[in-house]
Amino acid sequence: MTSVNEKHPVPSPIDDPTLGLGSAEPGGFPQVDSWTLPAAPEDDPYGDMVANLRSFLDHVAAAKPDNATVAELAGDLAAWRARLAPMSVSEREQVFAHRTDLPGRGQTMSPNFAIEGGDRDGVWGTVTYGRYYLGGNGAVHGGAIPLLFDEVLGRLANSAGRSPCRTAYLHTDFRAITPVGRQLSVRGWFVSEEGRKRVVRAELKDGDTLCAEAEGLFVALNPGQP
Numbered sequence: 532m533t534s535v536n537e538k539h540p541v542p543s544p545i546d547d548p549t550l551g552l553g554s555a556e557p558g559g560f561p562q563v564d565s566w567t568l569p570a571a572p573e574d575d576p577y578g579d580m581v582a583n584l585r586s587f588l589d590h591v592a593a594a595k596p597d598n599a600t601v602a603e604l605a606g607d608l609a610a611w612r613a614r615l616a617p618m619s620v621s622e623r624e625q626v627f628a629h630r631t632d633l634p635g636r637g638q639t640m641s642p643n644f645a646i647e648g649g650d651r652d653g654v655w656g657t658v659t660y661g662r663y664y665l666g667g668n669g670a671v672h673g674g675a676i677p678l679l680f681d682e683v684l685g686r687l688a689n690s691a692g693r694s695p696c697r698t699a700y701l702h703t704d705f706r707a708i709t710p711v712g713r714q715l716s717v718r719g720w721f722v723s724e725e726g727r728k729r730v731v732r733a734e735l736k737d738g739d740t741l742c743a744e745a746e747g748l749f750v751a752l753n754p755g756q757p
């Protein structure tokens with residue numbers, strides 16, 4: 532299946548052979564061993580590219596471009612898609628979301644969580660939601676907040692030499708609107724760890740205002756579980 536756009540047909544992800552994931556990997560994603568993150572190298576084109584990609588998405592969301600600009604952009608994007616398609620690799624080899632030394636883990640799907648510190652029991656840092664995450668009337672989209680919590684708590688629950696685990700539930704309470712374009716503080720901490728079950732909580736604050744809080748249960752994977 533392709534898009535209706537004649538000039539730059541876009542294959543559906545289902546039909547695009549360059550987007551295959553490679554072989555399934557029991558045990559899930561690579562582990563995060565510690566919050567003591569290595570410093571990103573000074574000359575880091577990947578980090579630079581991801582930062583620009585995030586900013587690009589914010590500008591796409593904020594702009595009201597004329598048709599000529601939109602057509603030119605569509606052409607540029609189509610050219611980049613064609614250039615990247617032959618470079619597609621398996622999940623284990625991909626760079627996107629595997630750069631734990633970069634803010635936001637070097638990806639653009641979840642909000643740009645910048646870690647300030649952490650230990651075996653907790654993690655803290657900041658996040659600034661760009662215009663891309665706008666739900667309406669200055670507030671962040673409600674779905675983008677659990678996305679942040681899953682990222683923060685998922686990393687915490689998988690950290691410090693713990694075995695890989697997955698989110699079983701993630702309960703979010705929205706206490707006040709979460710503003711777009713402000714630096715917010717984020718904190719996640721362990722509540723309990725019993726057998727395979729890891730209960731963790733997190734909060735998102737704008738200054739002293741509690742915007743949202745969450746509790747997650749992460750269950751350690753048994754051998755062979757995807």
Ligand SMILES: CCCCCCCCCCCC(=O)SCCNC(=O)CCNC(=O)[C@H](O)C(C)(C)COP(=O)(O)OP(=O)(O)OC[C@H]1O[C@@H](n2cnc3c(N)ncnc32)[C@H](O)[C@@H]1OP(=O)(O)O
Nearest residue numbers: 560561563628629631681682685686697698699700728750
């Ligand atoms: C560089 C890379 C960085 C890596 C950094 C990565 C950061 C991002 C991390 C993102 C993490 C994700 O989003 S992971 C993706 C979203 N999650 C998923 O896709 C998970 C889908 N669900 C599952 O696969 C499964 O349901 C599991 C594995 C969670 C659990 O299944 P299971 O293994 O069969 O275990 P099961 O016996 O059911 O449950 C074990 C115990 O947990 C309890 N339990 C299980 N589910 C629940 C529940 N929803 N609510 C209450 N309790 C529950 C059971 O009652 C039981 O308690 P008791 O009887 O023992 O007392």
